[in-house]
Amino acid sequence: MSPLRQSPAFARLWAGSAIAGIGGQMTIVAVGLHVYELTGSTFAVAMVGTLALIPMIAAGLYGGMLADAFDRRRVALASSSVAWLATIGLALVAWGGSEVLWPFYVLTTLTSVAATITGTARQAIVPRLVSRELLPAASALGGVSMGVMVTVGPALAGVLVASVGFGWTYTIDVILFSAAFLGIVTLPSIRPEGERHRPGLESVRTGLRFLKGAPNIRMSFIVDIIAMTFGRPHALFPAVGALVIGGGAVTVGILTAASAVGTLVCSLFSGRIGLVRKHGIAIGWSIAVYGAFVAGFGAVLAFLALTGGTRPTTDIEGASIVALTIAAVMMAGTGAADNVSSIFRNTMLQSAVPDNMRGRLQGIFTVVVTGGPRVGDFYVGVLALVVAVWVPPLLGGILIMALIALCLRLTPSFRHYNADSPTP
Template identity: 90%
Template structure:
């Protein structure tokens, strides 16, 4: 199924390589559909946080949206990866996308009913997260079957572009729409945008795992975990991402930052959330030479270290405002501290760019070093790491902000990331010496 064209020569320009879109129309459709649907998904994530904060006035309640979904998402990643290594990955992605779409419709109905308790939001966002985890597992296991191996870093960079667009446009729309038309219509627009995801999936051919397949069941999951145990490079790529997301994910603080520290309310939340996506987008747009990098482990370590530095910078901005008594609480953006907002947004843009570099190389390691008939299960674990790590981070942020102060989690977390990543690289020589020309798990 991978196009049989001659291997492309390495790119030497700085602008993003769009060869995967030209080489594989199926990948192009999947990429475009996911990006459009993702705009609505990111819009709803921000809207739900704002909705719960409006109902409760609690940052901890906002953080619990992700925390409550963590255990079901872990199960979904493992189970979904097992299914992706046993059945048609296209059908699996289609079924899980349908469940996510229906749960989003549920949010519309709850919002329009005027129901003012938070448990339906926790329930429906958990269902959406579980379904999205399975969809992401299947979709990422599909990509190496659509794109030549030489173009997988470029395909990952294109994923950074779509993520950048999603997280730039979605949160910005959420801030504007919530203020202009309310929560119900904001969720309804997500329902409409979600239909684009079906176009990208439905038009794919059947994609069954290559080689010997495993029967679904606990033993299949155990086989995947045993493979990971013997795959130090893949395992370390998971560990370093968990570190970054656990201690460097300040997004659950944004409603409180907009309400109590910088001011500006929903618009500030949208700006800060979008800023990290702008960093991701700009980084991807200038990723043309990224396919020339061979030492992926070293590149990941440096990228996450830089990520930690920007997270600490964001915390420092909040600390200065709080400790000097310069905090703003005006919900109107005109009354916000625009200088502080600009600096904080710049720090978040830096986190987005650094995380994108790490993500490109971590994805490439997984897609090239793992055999196809194991890729679903390993991708399932990877999806649990990528989506579950931020939930652990939300809990860390919520608890520490509650018992200490809103600026402590990012400031402390940034320095912890730098120290822990340096330790990981020192203790994992095979990861430091990982060579993309000879990918080994």
């Protein structure tokens, strides 16, 4: 809790982001349920994230340039305003009763792009608000807020969609989103320190040249791409709730919230993480454990499918409660393992990269963190469509463990990274 006591500005930013994030996570789940209700297609659900991938890559790179060239507070405020207006658009579409898909794809892409720029600016701001020794604690608090977001948001989505419908669900997000502005507006002006570059191709090239000479930062990006590409079964949840475990929207909410519960519990007991100095080894092991839990989730689905124990029902009373419980435990494990990895990856980036490069590197990092799951959605959607629902997580978890072991073996500097002398 030290960063909250040391920096009131950080505390306001953290609280505002957490409240707004609850609504954002609620809408992510609601859009998936909405598209699945309109189409009955897991592939259509997966495409919600996939179509946003290229614009998000551009937004991450451009947002990083903006954060290294201008007042980071203003950058975050402008992009948050765009995301808020897109959320209002989703609410209007739902209240209008439209059954056309393209507004969902366009508005969620716009929201994702704006959120990418906001996240880039926000993460570049944090090291200016707290001291370096408290960066692991600040990252752990980020895990706490993320745990709350993804626990409360999806659970609310499941309940609200089932009880009052999509229109009210999106409208509540519009109201919750306003809290984000409170955290940003009250920040002081935060301009980059050192030499600044105007946004443009040369600014991007400078950032990429720095990344090319930063093997530890580069490897932290690569291992996260591996985890998010092969270990994100979330696009399967509507089909799992309707066709495999049963339970419909409630099952979707439980499974999505379970990973956040793991994140939250892990963050609450993360005090000793600040004592770990070998961050590269810690990242590798935590992602390997993540892969094991993803494979375990796939094994639960495979068991039901291959033994004829599937429950094609949207009624929670007809769901397989034992399978749902085990699947939720597996998802909680993924949340805890990913949180440990995230704490060390954030700390490595924020402490090893100079301030005037932090926005651009954070932009690339944001593209990895938010773009990786979109690639994962495409992987899951295609493989589930061509083979079976249980194949993507089972195969993906095994691939993650194998590829992480290979990465650690091939990168000695990453294995030997020491937080006492951070080097990019």
